[in-house]
Amino acid sequence: MQLSSTDLTNSIQILNDLLAHSYSLYLKTQNAHWNVQGPSFYMLHLLFESQYQSLQNAIDEIAERIRTLDGVIEASFQKFHQKSGVKECADDYKDRYILNVLVNDHDYMIQHIRDLLKKIEKYHDDGTKDLLTSRLKDHEKMHWFLKSHIKFDNK
Numbered sequence: 001m002q003l004s005s006t007d008l009t010n011s012i013q014i015l016n017d018l019l020a021h022s023y024s025l026y027l028k029t030q031n032a033h034w035n036v037q038g039p040s041f042y043m044l045h046l047l048f049e050s051q052y053q054s055l056q057n058a059i060d061e062i063a064e065r066i067r068t069l070d071g072v073i074e075a076s077f078q079k080f081h082q083k084s085g086v087k088e089c090a091d092d093y094k095d096r097y098i099l100n101v102l103v104n105d106h107d108y109m110i111q112h113i114r115d116l117l118k119k120i121e122k123y124h125d126d127g128t129k130d131l132l133t134s135r136l137k138d139h140e141k142m143h144w145f146l147k148s149h150i151k152f153d154n155k
């Protein structure tokens with residue numbers, strides 16, 4: 001059965017919202033990869049690289065899901081800024097600060113995607129629901145990796 005046009009519009013809106021959030025966090029993680037400073041520089045440089053690459057793949061998947069549903073991808077920095085709840089941080093690149101910022105961002109993403117999952121239930125779009133669930137699990141894993149570094153530093 002085809003999705004109704006209302007369900008499709010709502011699903012596409014959810015995907016554009018997720019795209020804006022994901023793109024903001026992608027840029028923030030890439031910025032962390034470039035600018036991080038501290039005794040664990042190289043390890044964090046590589047960790048942030050693997051995470052921004054994973055976010056880059058996710059962004060492409062989200063955007064192409066929008067086209068699959070025949071929607072328009074809303075991709076401009078202005079649109080991302082308007083829609084994304086991932087906030088700017090200070091120009092502080094000490095490893096501890098960056099790790100804390102990103103841990104909080106992934107916390108926020110996890111909560112946000114859970115909210116989107118509650119919404120998608122109403123629109124009968126199992127394909128998008130599956131994508132959201134997979135995004136949720138990825139953010140939970142990235143959160144774990146980042147948080148583990150903070151715990152290690154505290155010892």
Ligand SMILES: [Fe+2]
Nearest residue numbers: 033034045049
């Ligand atoms: Fe690089």
